[in-house]
Amino acid sequence: MTDATIPHGPRAALRSLWRDHRVWLASGLILLALAITDTAQALDSTQFAFAALLRTAPFLILSIGIAAWANATGADNLIAKAFTGAPLLMVGLGALAGGISPFCSCGVIPLIAALLAMGVPLSAVMAFWLASPIMDPSMFVLTAGVLDLEFAIAKTLSAIGLGVFGGLVVHVLARGGAFADPLREGVGNGGCGGSKLRAPQPVVWRFWADADRRAKFAKTAWTTTLFLAKWLFLAFILESLMLAWIPAETVTAALGGSGIVPIITATFVGVPAYLNGYAALPLVGGLIEQGMAPGAGLAFLVAGGVTSIPAAMAVWALAKPQVFALYIALSLSGAFTVGLLFQLWQAV
Structure with missing residues (x-):
């Protein structure tokens, strides 16, 4: 039976279900395939995903x-107003x-979505977004x-520097009219959130x-929780598979040597990096001791x-493809x- 012969009702229902x-369906299909081909890995991936959700x-x-x-109090009006004024200052504050x-890259998703939906400039939000996953107090x-x-100081300065760099690039592009509506459809209220700046409503603290x-x-x-749960569960399943099927030592061993080539290699290997920051530290430390x-x-x-x-996936879930592409490009150029x-x- 071809697609054309399927009744309109069922076909529309299937499209709606998939949309x-x-x-959730992607996560279920992955686990189902694993259960058929490798039951032990299916259990490990499920346990890994739930454990990661509990940690975050x-x-x-x-x-x-x-x-x-x-949203309930209307305080988002004040938050949005705090990000108005001097855009370059907001970029610096966002990166800092x-x-x-x-906050990890996952935990900050609701704040990012809320800020963008309120019409906060993408430049300031991008500065915060780029810097957040790299460093935190722990x-x-x-x-x-x-x-x-x-090295810890260098990594902290790198986080702030990458945030400032990314924010400035977005600021320049936005002045030319780019990224006026960065959020995907159905996330927040898109660019219409700028109305909170144009027509602010009173704040009711005792909501x-x-x-x-x-x-x-x-x-x-509730809607934010469901949104986070579905994307993070899929992300952690994929992360568990990369950990299981691609030994960490294999990836990091490719980064040995000296000169500019290892830095270029490390930058591109880091794009699909499946190691969280804590797991990567001892491996990188060992390679540095061996001459990396x-x-x-x-x-x-x-x-x-x-x-990672x-x-x-947090960026992909929230932002339009062009914003995601810019995020990756800024990450690569900034990391290098x-x-x-x-x-x-070090050579000085």
Whole structure:
């Protein structure tokens, strides 16, 4: 039976089912295929995904709560207003906040969506978005312990520098009319969120006293939770498969040597990097002890942090393809640049 002979009703229902639940269906199909071909891996991947969700749950709950609270109270008007004014200052503040905040790339998704939906300039949001996955306070301490303090400082400065670089690039492009509506359809309220800046409404801090605002809080929290759960579950399943099928040592061993070539290699290997920042540190540290250039190690950690599966899928889920492409391009060029600069610093 061809597609043309399928009744309109069932065909439309199938399209609707795929459109509304394609991410959950993709996860289910992957696990089903694994269950048929490798039952043990199917169980491992499922356990890995749920364990990863539990690890990130505190950040996710906090982010979801903030997004729902801002929407219910109307405080998002104040947040949006705080990002108006001097765009270059907002880029710097966004990069600094991303470099020192404890939010991972997954936990910050609701805040990013809320800010973009409110009409906050993409330049400031991109600065925060690029810097956030690279460094946080606990990562700084661990990096200093596993590698050294100089490397930890370099990684922090790289996070902030990449954020500023990305924000400035977006600012220049936006002045030419690009990225006026960066969010995908159905995420937030798209560029229409700029109305919160043009016609601000009063803030009601005690939102729980109003039934409509309580309902708005619950609806925002629930829809955001479902949105996060489906994308993160798929991302963690894919991450588990890369961990199982591609040994970490195989990837990092390709980054040995000195000169500019290892930095270039590390930058591109970091694009599909499946290692989270914590797991990558000891492996990179071991290779540095065996002679790998520190600049290559830094480039790998920066590129891997920004373009890892959870981080990249977060951008893909929220933003339009052209924004995603720019995010990857900024990650690559920024990771190579900071790796090269760190290598030059080491040579001085």
